[in-house]
Amino acid sequence: MLEMLGLYPQWYVPGIGTAWVMGIIGTIHVLASHTSVGAAWLFALLAQKSVSENKPEIMLYLKKYGMFLLVFSYIIGSITGPGIWYSVTVASPRGISGLIHNFVWLWASEWVFFFVEVIGVYAMVYLIGKIDNKTYLKLAWSFALASWATMILIVPILSFMMWPGNDQWYSTGSTFDAAFNLNYFAHLGIRTAFMFAVAGAVGGIIAATLKDRETRIEITRFLSKMGLAGMFLMLVMFMWYTATLPENARLIMETQMMPKYGSTLGALLLATLVYFIFTAWKPMYLRQGVAVVMTLAIGLFGLWPEERSRESMRKPYVAGQYIYSNQFFSRDVPGKGVVSDMPLIEAKGVLATNYFVPEELRKITPENQLRAGEVLTKIMCANCHSVESDGALRPLPPLFGHSDEPKMIQAYLDGALYHGKIPYMPRMPLPEDERAAMALYIASLSGYTPPAVAVSQATHSSSAKGVN
Amino acid sequence: MDVASTAAMLHTLQDPTGIPSHPLIFQVLMVFTWVPHILFVNISLGAALMGLYAFTKRHDPHWQKLSEAMTKVAKVGVSLLVVLGVAPLLFTQTIYDPQWYASNLLSASWVIGFIFTLTIGYLAWFTFYLKNHGDHAPGWIFWLGVFGLAMFFLDGFIMHVLAYQGLHPEKWVEWYTPDGHVDMSGNSVHAYELVRWGFFMAMSVTVFGAFLIAYGDYFKVRADRGPAYLAFARKLGSQIAFVGAVAQVVLLLGWMLDVPAALKIWTHPMSWLLLIYLGVLVAAFAVARGSDTQGQGYKLLTLSIGMAGLVAIFREVLRMAYMAPFNYSVLDYKVLWDVPSFVLFLLTIVGVGGLMGGFIITLVYKAGRVSGVYQADATVSRLGVGSVAATALWVAGFMAVGIWIWLSNNG
C-alpha cells in the first residue's frame, strides 16, 4: 500500500467547472484542426487536378484558399492544440501525466510532423505559382500525408482514454498495446471521414466567391462530393465505433447523451446532407454566407455534443480505465508498476494523505467539519459536478433533490459511492468521518446549518474561512 | 514545508508510470529542443517591436520597407515558436512532472489566460500585418500591433512564472493554503524573478539584432531589395545586437546575484562559460558596429545561436541546483524501456524530419533567392521524391504494425 497520495492542487471553476473550459477550447481546436487536415487533402487533390488537366485557374483558387487555410485553420489549430494540452493539464493533471508517460514517443513523433507541417504550410502558400508544378505537387502531397499522420498519431491517445479494450496493456505496459486499442481504427475512421466532410463545407466559403463560372461549378461539385463521401463514411465508422465501446460508455450514451443531443445531431446530419446534395445539384446557388453558417453549425451542433459526449462517455475514468476523473488510480497496472489508490483512502482517508491540505484540516473536528467537507467534496466530486445549485456541470444540490439532511446524503455516500455501485461514478471508499463531513457540506449547500458552525458564527463572526 | 517533507512530496508526485527510455535522453532533448523555441521567441519579440517602431517612421521608404518585412517576420515567427514550444513542453512534463503540474495548477487561471491572450494577440497581430502595406497604411492599426505585442510579452511572462514557481516546491503548499484557507481559484501569480525574465527579453534584443544582419545578407542576391536598404538593415542590426549583449551581461549578473547563495551558482563552470561567451559576443558586436558587416551575418547569427545553446544548458544546471537539496534528480526516474515506440520516434525524426523537413527548407531557401519562377534542381527534385516516399511509407508502416497488433490483441 502507498503512504501518501500523489494528488496535485485542485483548480475549481465556479459555475461551469473545468470540464466546460476543456470542452470550449476542445471544440474550437477540433474544428480548426480537422479543417486544416481536410483542407490539406483538398489542396493536394485540387493541385493535382490543376496540373494534370492543365487548369491554372484552379491554382488561383488555391492561392486564395491558401490564405484562408493558413489563418483560420492552421494557426488557430496550432495555438489551440497546446491550448487543449494546457487546459487538460490544469483540469486533470494526473490524467494527462499518465498519458504523457505512456505515449511520450508517439507525441514526440507527432511533434516532428507538426514541425514539418508548419514550415510546409508557409511554403505551400508563398511558393504557389513561384515554383514549377511538379515540385509543387510533391510539396502538396507530402503536406497532406503529414497532416493526416498527425491525426493518425493523436487518435491512439484519444481512443486509449476511452479504454484499452483488452487486458494486454495492463500486463505488458507496452505503448503499442495501448495505442492500437480496440476502438483505435474506428475512431480514426470517424475523424478521417469528418475531416473530409468539414473541408467540404469550409471550401465552399471560398468557392462561392469565385469569378469564373465553370471553375466555380466544378470546384463546388467537387466539394459536395467530398462532403457527401465523408458523411457516408462517418456513419459507417460511427456504427463500428459504438460496437467497440465499453459497457459503461454505451450505457451513458443511451441514457444520457442521446436524450440530450440526439435530436440536435439528427437535425444537423439531415441539414448537412441536404446542403451537400443541393450544392452538388445547383452549385451556382451556393452563397458564401450559407457556407459560413454551415461550417459554424457543424462546430456548434456537431462538435460541442461530440466533445461533451466523449468526455462523459468515458466516465468514471479519464484515461485507460485506470485513472478516475477525480484523479485517483482505480486499479493496479502491473505492467507499469502503478498501484491503486483505493486501499490507501479506505484505510486513512484523503485529508491525511494528500500533501495539499492545510495542516489544521488533517483531522476532522466539529469546528472544522464543514470546511473539511468542502475541501473533500471539491476533491472527490468537482471534476464532474458543480457545487453551485445553478452550476452548468451536473450541479450537486439538485441531484440530491436539494436535500438539507446530512443523513440522507450520507446514506448515498455510504452505499452507492462507497462500494462503487454506479457505473459512471468512481468508487470512493472513504472513512466514516470524511463521508460525514462531505454530507454536512453538501446539505449546507441547500440551506442546512450545522450546530458547531452556528455556535462559532454567533461567537466570532469574522472567522469565516473556507475555500474559494 | 521542510526539506525532508518536500523531498518526499516530490517523489510521491512523480508519475508512477515511469518513463519509457533513459532519463538522460529526455533531459538532452528537453534542453536542446528548447533552443529553437527561445530563438523564435527572441526573433518574434524583436521583430514585432521593430515592426512597430519602424511603422512610426514609415514616411521614410527604408523604414517603411523594414516595418512591413518585420511585421511579417513576427507573424511567421510566433506561429513557429508555438509549435517549437511543444517539444520542450512534452519533455519537461515527462521528467519534471511534479514541478510543471504543481506550478500550473497553482496559477491555473493564468494558464488558461495564456491561451486566450496568445490567440487574440496573434489575431490582432495578423490583422496589423494584413493592413501594414505601403506608406498609406492607416495609423490606427499601430495600436492593434501594440496590443498584439503586449499580449506576447504577457505570455512570455506567464511562461516565466510557470518555470520559476516550479523551482520552489517548498512553498507550494503555503501558496495553495494561505492561512489555512484553501485557494482553488488559480488566480494568483505566486512568484516571479524580474531579472531572469529581463534576461530573456535582453536576449531578444541580441538575437533579433543578429537576425537583422543575417537578413541583410540573405537578400543580397535579390535585385528587388536595394543594396542601400540592406546596408541600412545590417547597420541597424549590429547596433541593436550590441546593446542587447551588454544588457544580457548585466542582467545575467543580476540574475546570479538573485539566486540563493546556497546553490553555489557562482562557482559552477557553466555560469562562467556563459559569462565569457557573452563577453565574446559583446566584443564581436562592438567590432561589427564600427564596420561594414556585409557577409558577416550568418557568422554572427550562428554565434548567437551558440549563446542560446549555452543559456539552455545554464537554465538546466540551475534547475538541477534548485532541486538537489530535495534529492530530486531526473537520473533517478523509474525507467521501463519501451523500445518500439522509441524506434518509431527515431525513424520519424530521421525519415520524415530529415527528408520532408530537408526538402521544404532547401526549397524555400533556394526559391526565396530567385525573383521569378524557381525551377527545381536535381537535389531538390530528389529530396521531393524522398519526402513523399518517406511520409507515405511512414503511414503504411504505422498502419501495418497497428493492424497486426490490433488483430493479435483483439482477435
Ligand code: HEM
Ligand atoms: C508569445 C508566446 C511565448 C513567449 C513570449 C514565450 C517565452 C518563453 C520564455 C521567456 C521562456 C523562459 C522562461 C524562464 O525560464 O524563466 C519560455 C520557456 C518555455 N516555453 Fe515559451 N513562450 C511562448 C509560448 C510558448 C508556447 C505556446 C509553448 C508550448 C507550446 C511554450 C513552451 C515553453 C516551455 C516548455 C518552456 C520551458 C519551461 C520550463 O523549462 O519550465 N512557450 N518561453
